[in-house]
Amino acid sequence: MIITLVFIPIVFGLYIAYKNTKNVSINKVTINNHPTAKHSTSLNVLQISDMHLENISISALQLYEKIKNEKIDLIALTGDFLDRKKSIPKLIPYLEMFQKVAPKFGTYAIFGNHDYVLRGENFTKLKNTLQQFGCQTLQNENQTITIEGHAINIIGIDDFSTNRSDFAKSYTGIKEGFNFILTHDPNAVLKMKDFHFDYLLSGHFHGGQILYPKAYHLAKMGNLPKMNMIKGLHKYEGKSFYISEGLGQTGVNIRVGSRPEITFHRITIPSASNPQQQVS
Numbered sequence: 617m618i619i620t621l622v623f624i625p626i627v628f629g630l631y632i633a634y635k636n637t638k639n640v641s642i643n644k645v646t647i648n649n650h651p652t653a654k655h656s657t658s659l660n661v662l663q664i665s666d667m668h669l670e671n672i673s674i675s676a677l678q679l680y681e682k683i684k685n686e687k688i689d690l691i692a693l694t695g696d697f698l699d700r701k702k703s704i705p706k707l708i709p710y711l712e713m714f715q716k717v718a719p720k721f722g723t724y725a726i727f728g729n730h731d732y733v734l735r736g737e738n739f740t741k742l743k744n745t746l747q748q749f750g751c752q753t754l755q756n757e758n759q760t761i762t763i764e765g766h767a768i769n770i771i772g773i774d775d776f777s778t779n780r781s782d783f784a785k786s787y788t789g790i791k792e793g794f795n796f797i798l799t800h801d802p803n804a805v806l807k808m809k810d811f812h813f814d815y816l817l818s819g820h821f822h823g824g825q826i827l828y829p830k831a832y833h834l835a836k837m838g839n840l841p842k843m844n845m846i847k848g849l850h851k852y853e854g855k856s857f858y859i860s861e862g863l864g865q866t867g868v869n870i871r872v873g874s875r876p877e878i879t880f881h882r883i884t885i886p887s888a889s890n891p892q893q894q895v896s
Contacts (some may be wrong), residue, residue, distance in 0.1 A: 666862025
């Protein structure tokens, strides 16, 4: 009898925790770090992070239904797609869906620590799959796009948690423009004093995924959690960055005190000739 009384609440709690993985939060963020700029344009970015296809509770079709009516200029995929080679085919329906959305300025992807669990030809297969379905992959690389005469430097910094970040290489060839960073582990911002950025997107922490009541288990994942920066919009040394809670789960497919996330960022891009916009 006592065992039953203990077992039932545990099972019910796990059921609720699993149900939480289907309760996707759609967040909208507006960024304007240069409100006095006389000449500006905007970029509408869909961010999807930490899909973890081994533990995801939203299908490609369900995801499409949630985003299809939004204005999307660019899609940013900020790492941790999967960590098993057998999961690579599961990624294809999502990539096909992103192609269907047809962002005007393309889809950009960077890799996270779980992606690098794959080795050799298996990682190459993941990278090739992303590229075959229209994703520009960035590993300490950058790409510049121009919108209405405004230069936007899309800078992909490789995973910080696995010591793959090469900031200098990532910024190679960068000239004037808006520096828009994609990186998986947000702890990278703590090492970017000498590298200017205007806005940075990341993931990695899952908002804790399981909070009891705080994400004490994130203490081993760098200094940002110790600074109570595990999700949402933050600033460090005057620079804005965003930490997504991610769309999938890691370890077990449950969430407590956190929700899967889809994020839309509306970013104001000032003219590079504006005196407030400086490039380091």
